Amino acid sequence: MSFFRLLRAVLKNIRHMRLLLAVSRSLDALAVLKLIICFDRLGVLELMNEPRSVDDVSEFLGGVKRRDLLMEMLLTLKEAGVLVEEDSGLRVDWRRVEKVRAMREKQISMRVFEVLLRGVxxxxxxxxxxxxxxxxxxFVSPEVATVLYFQRQHPFFDVARRFALELGGGRSLEGKVILDVGCGFGAGTVTILNYLNFNCHLICADFYPNVLDECACTLVKPPGSPVKQLRELDNVEFTLLDPSMKSKWPIPDESVDVVFSFDQFQWSHKPQEMMNEFSRVLKKNGILLLTTSIRRKRKRSSIDVTTRLFGANKAYSKKEILTLLKNAGFKQGRIYLSSFVVAKK
Ligand SMILES: C[S@@+](CC[C@H](N)C(=O)[O-])C[C@H]1O[C@@H](n2cnc3c(N)ncnc32)[C@H](O)[C@@H]1O
Structure with missing residues (x-):
């Protein structure tokens, strides 16, 4: 079943598969590039022309309380060959830095993230x-949220959201009740509506009232009708969720066919509670479509380090995601291309 689902999603997205695969493969390198940019802008790379210890870097930056995270940054860059050990310290290898920087222009999968890299x-x-x-x-800081907002306008994200919908059943989702958790300013909401020909009942849910307001004002063009704001559509409603997860979301038990959550899960500091809510609101046999960067097997992951440095909670491993799903009562869970989680209640 999962194989056929994947096959259908691949065939439907055949034109975009090269890019989807290339992006999935380059996420680690992208994270290393983000770390290089941060250290460069903060003057740390220049400092590391000479071998330096963690304490040297910490003192240079001043006021560092997350020494563990600084250590992770340094070790990640060491593993990527950007920093090399010398005289019991770490020194920058500029040739390696230039190699990684060159990928930014050379690789199409990196060019997708140009807005984000400029934001960094x-x-x-x-x-x-x-x-x-x-x-x-x-919560996500205003500057990170703004950069992500512009980054998410790139057509690649529309392709990725459509791929997720395809994995979740494709056009068979027409007529269903869909909950878009972490709808943000509505980019994913628009994809869902267009993909399903506006034939679904969509609940847009976010954790900030101002974000939800922005989402409600997003413009769409329903078939045979003039341009409208989302809030003018009868089949779209808006729900504010409690990010502390202390109270249940204002959505009845077993009332939703599909929970769609794109690039949101890693932000929550209450992942199990959130997974439990996904499960509670889903009908029996309902489907969870969760898209979030999954860290690879390795102990240290550049994706996880940058996720945390940007203020999010963490990037989860495959094992962690499967455990969260199991604990929340999901029957089956599959992960595709290290990012797309599909689970059935
Ligand atoms: C990059 S946006 C994703 C927007 C949208 N799903 C899309 O496809 O473009 C990240 C989302 O994470 C949510 N978020 C930020 N901090 C959070 C937290 N602490 N708990 C739960 N969600 C959070 C934001 O409200 C926002 O909707």
């Missing part, structure tokens, strides 16, 4: 310093 260069490196200094980031 211009503002996000300061968020990273804040995180290292121990500033509590309960």
């Amino acid at each position: 260069e211009n503002v996000i490196y300061s968020t990273v310093l804040n995180v290292l200094r121990g500033v509590d980031v309960d």
Whole structure:
């Protein structure tokens, strides 16, 4: 069943498969590039022209409270060959830095993320310093959210969301009740509506009232009708969720056919509670379509380090995701291309 589902999704997206695969394979390298950019902007690469210890770097940055995370950054860059051991310290290897930087222009999978990389260069490196200094980031910071908003306009994300929908049953999802958790400003919401010819009941849910307001004002063009705001559509409703997960979401038990959550799960600091809510609101045999970057097997993962440095909770391993699913009562769970989780209640 899972094989045929994957086969159908691949065939339907055959034009985009090369890009989807290339992006999935380049996520680790992308994360290394983000770390290089941050260290460059913070002056750490220049400092590391000479061999330096973690304490040297920590002192240089000043006020570092997350020494563990700084250590992870350094070790990740060491594993990527960007830093090399010398005289019991770490020194930068500029040739390797240039190699990774060159990928930014050469590889189409990297070019997809140009907006994000510019964001890291211009503002996000300061968020990273804040995180290292121990500033509590309960929610995505405004600068990260803004960069992500513009990044998410890239057509690749429309392709990725459609791939997720395809894995979840494709056009058979027409007429279903779909909950879009972490709808953000509505980019995914628009994809779902267009993909299903506006034939579904869509619940847009987010954790901030202002984000939900923005989403409600997003423009769409239903077939045979003029351009409308999402809030004008009869088949779309909006729900504010409690990010602390202390209270149940205002959605009845077993009332939803599909829970769709794209690039949101890693932000939550209450992953099991959130998974339990996905399960509670889903009808029996309902489907969860969760898209989030899954860390590879290795102990240290560049994807996880950058996820945390950007203020999110963490990037999960395959095993962690499968355990969360099992604990929440999902029957089957599959992960495709290290990002697309499909599970049945
Ligand atoms: C990059 S946006 C994803 C938007 C949208 N799903 C899309 O496809 O573009 C990240 C989402 O994570 C949510 N988020 C941020 N911090 C959170 C937290 N602490 N708990 C739960 N969700 C959070 C945001 O509200 C936002 O909807």
